[in-house]
Amino acid sequence: MSLPTDFDFDAFLTSAASNLTKYCAAIVGSADAEDAAQESFVRLWKNLYRIKDEKAAYAFIYRTAYRVCIDMIRFRKRFKQPKTPDKMKNILSEAMECALLELPPIDRAILYSRVVDECGYDEIATRFHKNEPWARKRCSLAKKKLKTILERMNNYERS
Amino acid sequence: MKDHDILSAFDTITSEADGERTVNMVRLNIETHENQRHISFLRKGFAVACIAFLLLFSVGAYSIYQSLSVKIPECGPFDYVVQVDADEDQTGSSEPEMITLSDALMTELANYRFDASSEKSIYESGKTFDSWDEAAQWLDIPLLTSPKLGGLPENVVWGGEIVLVSFYSSDGEIRCIQLTGTNDIVGEGISCQTTVTIPLSGKWEEYGVAVSLADINENGVLELSEDQASDSATVNSFTTSHGNQAQIAVVKYGNLYHATGYYMEGGIIYSYTVIHDEQLVAVDLVKLIIESLVYRKVN
Numbered sequence: 415m416s417l418p419t420d421f422d423f424d425a426f427l428t429s430a431a432s433n434l435t436k437y438c439a440a441i442v443g444s445a446d447a448e449d450a451a452q453e454s455f456v457r458l459w460k461n462l463y464r465i466k467d468e469k470a471a472y473a474f475i476y477r478t479a480y481r482v483c484i485d486m487i488r489f490r491k492r493f494k495q496p497k498t499p500d501k502m503k504n505i506l507s508e509a510m511e512c513a514l515l516e517l518p519p520i521d522r523a524i525l526y527s528r529v530v531d532e533c534g535y536d537e538i539a540t541r542f543h544k545n546e547p548w549a550r551k552r553c554s555l556a557k558k559k560l561k562t563i564l565e566r567m568n569n570y571e572r573s
Numbered sequence: 574m575k576d577h578d579i580l581s582a583f584d585t586i587t588s589e590a591d592g593e594r595t596v597n598m599v600r601l602n603i604e605t606h607e608n609q610r611h612i613s614f615l616r617k618g619f620a621v622a623c624i625a626f627l628l629l630f631s632v633g634a635y636s637i638y639q640s641l642s643v644k645i646p647e648c649g650p651f652d653y654v655v656q657v658d659a660d661e662d663q664t665g666s667s668e669p670e671m672i673t674l675s676d677a678l679m680t681e682l683a684n685y686r687f688d689a690s691s692e693k694s695i696y697e698s699g700k701t702f703d704s705w706d707e708a709a710q711w712l713d714i715p716l717l718t719s720p721k722l723g724g725l726p727e728n729v730v731w732g733g734e735i736v737l738v739s740f741y742s743s744d745g746e747i748r749c750i751q752l753t754g755t756n757d758i759v760g761e762g763i764s765c766q767t768t769v770t771i772p773l774s775g776k777w778e779e780y781g782v783a784v785s786l787a788d789i790n791e792n793g794v795l796e797l798s799e800d801q802a803s804d805s806a807t808v809n810s811f812t813t814s815h816g817n818q819a820q821i822a823v824v825k826y827g828n829l830y831h832a833t834g835y836y837m838e839g840g841i842i843y844s845y846t847v848i849h850d851e852q853l854v855a856v857d858l859v860k861l862i863i864e865s866l867v868y869r870k871v872n
Contacts, residue, residue: 452595
């Protein structure tokens, strides 16, 4: 395996591990986040010969992490379904948590990238191997879905 | 709904995700992978070393087997033999004393005369060929030229090229390989047989009619010895128009003269026997054939 001279995997691992693990947690849940992140890093390590620089490494690892998480959700069936909010716990943040967990994984991933990682649409597009208009549209859709879920939850609480 | 609320919720969802643990797990995982790769490399190296050892052992064993199983004839003074048709009156048979090649004999021949690369072609079956080229290819020898005998008189037509490859021996030892053209030149009162002899080594007793022995002298020229048993046998050498040495042996059988021209090139003796009721015609025709052959070689 030939390693690119200008890319330090260990340094990249140290700097990116925390964010990537949280990103995975946002998609797949905290219980499996570390496994997903680990798997993503190992895949990056095995494909180092294809990585030219840090930017390419970021694009690769986030793309891979999303796929790993989706695989986990699909095949392991370990991701716990969101709980119905407790009537007593009508704090906005908890409702938001539940609403986020109810979102499809791709919407969660896009929202996380946009809100937490503060990615531009071009960066989100790179993570998902799509173009910028796609990222912009999906981000907007994800927010609409989130809003709809929250409204439904409020109606549920009132009833 | 503000981004801040979403951010806060995500913080809660991902609060338990520990990047440090991920780093440790990845390092451990990669270390394991590298160890496995190292072990795999060692295994492959060991396997390659074993194969190389086996190959070397096989080659060595084969070489030893070859040196033990192949008897290479001793190379003494070279007595080269030219095949001449045997006469029924003298030998009791109208056929030249040839032994048909067997695979075993050819293998032995191949071990001596040819290099290993030609063994394969010799192993193949088939001893009669439609052309000299095919026979030469089968034996894997470079014949001087296909004896098409160009430049012959118009009334002489080459009858075809059916070639018999034979192993020639008088005492059971390998002496020479011969390629004999079984089709003659067809003409008025003319017939011709072409023989290519690849001499090997050892002494040779010629029982032919015109020639008893053939030697290569110090100058590399073919020398024929007259057959003392035949009163009418004569051997004369002549120089071709291109300065090449050739020899003609003539013997009379009944009313017919058998004139045989000999020409040697590359250790292979080419002989052409022309049978005619006039000696001069037979000799001239043989000379013409030799000239034709040499002319082809020169050009």
